[in-house]
Amino acid sequence: MEQLVQAVDEVLAGESRAGGRSESPGHTRVGDVHYLEDGWYGLPTCASRIDPDDLQDMRLATGAGPEDRRGRSFTVLGWRVESERVRLQVAAHAPQTGLALWAVRRPPDFLLRSLREALAGMPDPGLAERLVGGRIDTVAPADSSACGGVLKGGQAQAYLACTSPGLRLIWGPPGTGKTTVLTRALSDLALRGKRVLLASGTNVAVDNALEGVLKERSSLPPGLMVRVGSPALRHVAADPRVSLPSLVRAKVAEAEQAVEEIAERLAALTVELGKQPPL
Numbered sequence: 106m107e108q109l110v111q112a113v114d115e116v117l118a119g120e121s122r123a124g125g126r127s128e129s130p131g132h133t134r135v136g137d138v139h140y141l142e143d144g145w146y147g148l149p150t151c152a153s154r155i156d157p158d159d160l161q162d163m164r165l166a167t168g169a170g171p172e173d174r175r176g177r178s179f180t181v182l183g184w185r186v187e188s189e190r191v192r193l194q195v196a197a198h199a200p201q202t203g204l205a206l207w208a209v210r211r212p213p214d215f216l217l218r219s220l221r222e223a224l225a226g227m228p229d230p231g232l233a234e235r236l237v238g239g240r241i242d243t244v245a246p247a248d249s250s251a252c253g254g255v256l257k258g259g260q261a262q263a264y265l266a267c268t269s270p271g272l273r274l275i276w277g278p279p280g281t282g283k284t285t286v287l288t289r290a291l292s293d294l295a296l297r298g299k300r301v302l303l304a305s306g307t308n309v310a311v312d313n314a315l316e317g318v319l320k321e322r323s324s325l326p327p328g329l330m331v332r333v334g335s336p337a338l339r340h341v342a343a344d345p346r347v348s349l350p351s352l353v354r355a356k357v358a359e360a361e362q363a364v365e366e367i368a369e370r371l372a373a374l375t376v377e378l379g380k381q382p383p384l
Contacts, residue, residue: 288317
C-alpha cells in the first residue's frame with residue numbers, strides 16, 4: 106500500500122509542477138439565479154457548462170458574496186441538473202430577487218488527492234497490496250465447468266475466477282465470450298449480495314455486460330446495480346433500474362413526498378391547536 110500512496114504522490118507532484126493545482130482561496134461567483142418558486146431557484150447553463158459536482162459549499166447570496174456582512178447568504182440544500190439550467194434549493198424565506206450562486210471550486214487534482222487520502226487511510230489494503238506484490242491466486246483446472254455445465258473450459262475458469270475469493274488476472278482475446286462470462290458473474294454476485302465494481306477502458310464494454318444482466322434478470326430490483334459515468338447504449342442509460350440520474354430522481358421524489366406529508370401534518374396540528382381554548 107505504501108507503494109500505491111507513493112505512486113499517487115509522484116503524480117500529484119507532477120501536477121503541481123505543471124500548474125495543475127489552482128485551488129480557490131474562497132467563494133467565487135458562478136452566476137445569477139432566478140426565482141422559480143418558494144425555496145427553488147434556477148441557474149441557466151446555456152452560456153456555459155456548470156457541473157455542481159465540481160463545486161463545494163454552494164451558497165445563494167446577495168451583494169458581494171457570502172463573506173459580505175451587508176448582504177444575506179443561504180446554503181444550498183439540494184440541486185438538480187435539468188436540460189438548460191441547474192435547479193437549486195435553499196430555505197423558503199430567501200428573497201425572490203438579487204441572488205447569485207457562489208461556491209468554492211474544487212481544484213483539478215481533487216480526485217487524485219481524495220484517492221491518496223483514501224489509500225493512506227485504509228486499515229487493511231487487502232487485494233490491492235497483493236496485486237502490487239504480485240501475489241496472484243491460481244485459477245480452476247482447465248476441465249472445470251460452471252453454471253450447471255453451461256460454461257466449460259476457459260469460460261468456466263474465468264467465471265470461477267470472478268466469483269471465488271482471491272486475486273486473479275484473466276485475459277480473453279476477441280470472440281472468446283468475455284461478455285457472456287461477465288454477465289453471469291455480475292448477475293450471480295449481485296444476487297448473492299456482493300459488492301462489485303466493473304470498470305473498462307470503453308463505456309460500451311461496461312454497457313454490454315450490464316445489458317446482458319438486464320435481459321437475463323427482468324425482475325432486477327432498482328438500485329441493485331448502478332451505471333456510473335456516460336453510458337454508450339441509450340437503453341442502458343434510460344433504464345430506471347440502473348440509471349444513476351433516474352435512481353437519484355426517484356429518491357429525491359420520495360424525500361420530497363415525505364417532506365410534503367410532514368408539512369401537511371404540521372399545518373393540520375397548527376390549525377387544531379388554534380381551535381383549542383386557552384388554559
